[in-house]
Amino acid sequence: MELYIMIGVVALLIIYIFISYNSLVNLNNSVKEAFSTMDVYLKKRWDLIPNIVETVKGYAKHERETLESIVELRNGAYDKMSQDAKIAANDQITGALSKLMALSENYPDLKANQNFLDLSSQLTKIEEDIANARKYYNAVVKNMNNKVQMFPSNIISKIFGFQEVKMFEISEKEKENIKIEL
Template sequence: MLIYIIIGLIVLLIIYIFILYNSFVNSNNMVNEAFSTMDVYLKKRWNLIPNLVEIVKGYASHEKQTLEEIVKLRENDYENMSNNDKINSYTETYPRVEKLMALAENYPELKASTQFQNLSENLTKAEDEIANSRKYYNAVVRMFNNKVEMFPNNIFAHIFGFKSKKMFEAKAEERENVSVKL
């Protein structure tokens, strides 16, 4: 009789491990899906930035430093960047792009430009889409991290090679108001 109890417990443990592993895989896939959705919007924004730089360059040539910083931050090939590099690139370019957008207030011709207006609208839409997908991504990452870090799951997560994921957090400069000094 004892042997049946031991075999039963071993079978239950194996079933628990299978279910737990599948749960890790499911959560990991949800994180990857959430990032892929956000990545579409990050790529869209990434592609809008050179057009913004070119338009602003024609109207505000003495803003050379800001323009050069943005161009330098875009030197990497987006397709070959890791997810963390894409997030870092976004957080690095965000305040500079915001500064460029704020510059339009000081250049009426730039602000009146149809190209600039269209680009500004598209950039605003992209930022809104990024913000929404960022919320979802962070929620999914939080659920995954809870699963991976809580006992006893953390033991099995370590055995299976699952590690906590990085949240998409705003840097301090992203939280500050944009100031434009001329």
Template sequence: MGTGIVLLIVIAVIALAAIWAISAYNGFVRLRNMVEEAFSTMDVYLKKRYDLIPNLVETVKGYAKHEASTLEKVVQARNMAADARTIEGKIQGENMLQSTLKSLFAIAEAYPDLKANTNFMDLQSQLQRIEDEIANARKYYNAVVKEFNTKVESFPSNIIAGIFQFRRKTMFEVADQTQRENVKVQF
């Protein structure tokens, strides 16, 4: 074999490696943008819920004045979640908000007049629709994050991930173990 053929083979191998590296990098950029888009979509639904919560709290406040500490916790959790600037902060705030909303609806169970209030029922219905939208947005976000994380950890794309500082993204998971337990149905 002549040196010309060896040189062509070396150039071809380098060119293929460069094409692969560019393709892998662009794949990471595409997935990172999909993760950000998925989170932004979910954030829109979360914002709708944040906007609904003060109306819900005010409605409950009219019926359950002595439950002020619970209502205050709901508002604090809502503000913490709404003000979070990172995905991890948003997840932590959301988990806290979920548990305080449960206590808010537990209060409503103790007040039959509140449960019968049309404004409360409408707000509760709106919140349920928003919760369904949030759940669907979380599923999409987690699916995109799973794809991104798999690429970050898989060989040989993990080499490009390491060179260009692509790091694993956080899944949007339930942190409260009581939310993971099976519901007990008794008759």
């Protein structure tokens, strides 16, 4: 009788390990899928930046420092960046783009330029898509991190090497209000 109880306990333990492992694999794949979705929007924004900068250059020649900082941020090879590098670059670019869009407030001719209006409209749409993708990514990351941290699945995650994933958080610069001085 005790042998059957021991076999039953071992069988339940093995079943739990399989279920936990498969759950961790599923969550890990969901995190990758969520980042890939967001990555598409980040890349679209990355590719849109040179067009915006070139349009603004014609109107805001003496705002060279702001434009150069955006170009410098954009010059990295996006496809070769790691996931963490993409997140860090996104934080810096978001701040620089905020300055650029605020800068456009000082130039009525620029604000009336159809090319600039089209580009800023595209940028606004991409920013909305990034925000939605960020929400989804962070929700999936939260589920993954909960599974990795909570007992007893944390034991299984340590055994098989699953780790916490970094949330896509807003930077301190993004939290600040943009000051527009006329």
